[in-house]
Amino acid sequence: MLEIDRLIKQTEKLSPDVKQSRKVVKSLLDQGNLSPFTLQTRPVYANYAQALSLVPLPTALILVDPSSPTFDLIYENCHVMNPGRFYRNGKISYLEYYPGTRTAKQKALY
Numbered sequence: 119m120l121e122i123d124r125l126i127k128q129t130e131k132l133s134p135d136v137k138q139s140r141k142v143v144k145s146l147l148d149q150g151n152l153s154p155f156t157l158q159t160r161p162v163y164a165n166y167a168q169a170l171s172l173v174p175l176p177t178a179l180i181l182v183d184p185s186s187p188t189f190d191l192i193y194e195n196c197h198v199m200n201p202g203r204f205y206r207n208g209k210i211s212y213l214e215y216y217p218g219t220r221t222a223k224q225k226a227l228y
Contacts, residue, residue: 180213181199210226
């Protein structure tokens, strides 16, 4: 069983932010690309398309997407993190990643 699917029976109890995070991670990693759109929707310059490839999957992937909630998930043995917005509620927030233990901690500066 995959880590991201561990709570399959409890999906109706998950918050909308957690559901959205799981969809983002599954979309990116299952398609193996950081830009999983058709070329008509979001064109990619062909000479640099390989830079967006996620094949083979990395050990850690840090997204910086302010439109997605803050999350820290493991899917297909790839640790995917998103710090969310850097500035919120008068604080600067960020993630610290520890590769030795494969953990991430949310930190905030006042």
